[in-house]
Amino acid sequence: MTAGVQGGVGLRAPGWERWLAIGLALLVLLVLLVLPLALVFAEALSRGWAGVASALADPDAQSAIRLTLLVAAITVPVNTLGGLAAAWCIARFRFPGRGLLLTIIELPLTISPVISGLVWVLLFGRNGWFGPALGRADIQIVFALPGLVLATLFVTFPFVLRAILPLMQAQGSAEEQAAITLGAPAWRVFLHVTLPNIRFALLQGVLLCNARAMGEFGAVAVVSGRIRGLTNTMPLHIEATYNDYQAQAAFAVAALLALLALVTLAARAGLEWGTRRER
């Protein structure tokens, strides 16, 4: 922190240079982020609110919204619990393969989402490893809800873990040990000591995980099969309607998705101060 302050003071440029740099950054921000986003909303509203309402009332759009919410409702809690468990193990214990685990957990962030989807097709698709067995048992995974959930789980797994692991490692386990020696059972240690200490970071991770779960396109596109009104999530529905030359309908759903993302972002910003307090 001290270094940052000193750096800030040392780097204070004379007036016009500073304004040039700030202006340039704002321009880039405007052209690359604000303008496209504003365009989404403008296009969605090109036929007024009625156009938006009718686009969202479309049965296929309704199905896509429901499916997206359902996938997020399953994957976010699962990955929150999984991320908590994994972070706790990595932060609190030394075990063989710990370094490998740390690397593998980053995998979903580094490989292309298409591959993240493809692995499930290779495993559970009709010609995949378990395809024949699943076919005999009449269980549909790929091109159905389970496939969508699996692909989304895979892609969004690192978010919660990455949000809380550095904090847990920095805080150490002394407080938990103190709680244990004071007679607290494990669940109370977790509830009263571990969780409150990471709550803001955890919420941040959950929000990010949720944003990605709702917005994921690549991995979901591979496993979905894109059956309209059945396996299309919101991002897939947006692409499908756009390809049908229904630009306004596509942008209406896109605007809803973008709105969800903006709410997430605002919530996250609100949490920032809380996280700083924890550190």
Add this chain to the structure above:
Amino acid sequence: MQDIAKRFAATAAVEDVNLSVERGEFLALLGPSGSGKTTLLRLIAGLEAADAGHIRIDGRDMDGVPARARHVGLVFQHYALFRHMTVAANIAFGLRVRPRATRPTKAEIAARVERLLDLIQLPGYGGRYPDQLSGGQRQRVALARALAIEPRVLLLDEPFGALDAQVRKDLRRWLRGLHDRVHLTTILVTHDQAEALELADRVAVMNAGRVEQVGTPAEVWDAPANAFVHGFLGDSLRVACMIAEGIARFTDLPADPVPAALPDGAAVAVIRPHEIALRAEGAGRVHAVSLAGPLAHVEVAIGARMVEITLPPGAVPPRVGAACGLDLARARFYRA
């Protein structure tokens, strides 16, 4: 509490330790870092599992008893207060997490928190958060939190290690006073010999996972069991020597032979700076004289070494550059 024996062979962090602490006694585990004293404390607390041996508290074997059921109060070097709880909530924690059947009522808990806040001389601080307190205050809160559960043993892991010198001294006095009033069986881990000697009823000096000597502060100071204990308790000079027929001849320092009650063979002489007497002539030369403080210190260059001597009160300090010799007659001798 009686008869703690602990073998911890695999990593040899603690080996063949046999110690017993009387009820109400204040024992200090003293040793350099890495000597196994903290490991021993964590074994007693149940945060670490022993590979062999038994720990008994009040005659009850603690084998298989989890840390939360041991009823020991542990105070950490860096306090480990719950940062998101107030001081009062921190102190009350051990009572609030009890199962309903043995949990005191809210009013009882609040009353006990008030009493403990008085005890640690922080009345009215209950509503504050740990990050609003100084180091010394935090450590007292940590102590109150450990005392709240009325532990059978109080374990202190370098409790003053993170504090500055003056606070450390005050807190030390206060802790000893507290112990004299409540007579709680206490085990203190420290690497500071002055702290151990001042606070404890008995001191166990540890080295490389073993207990080298156990005794009262006076015993370990006056009669160190071996060269390590002697060297660890304050500054001292070590000189190699050969003993033949009760006479020690120093091999790496030009000083006159002195009588030594050890069998023939190689030995090591250990002597404290104030036990070395200065002679008017010899192979040494006065290198520096420091008159600051109540006692005069003299640095003597002799052989290839620099030896520090503390002069007795009232002695006339020698001139810098003058020739001098060393009298090591008061050295203690140990087998090499």
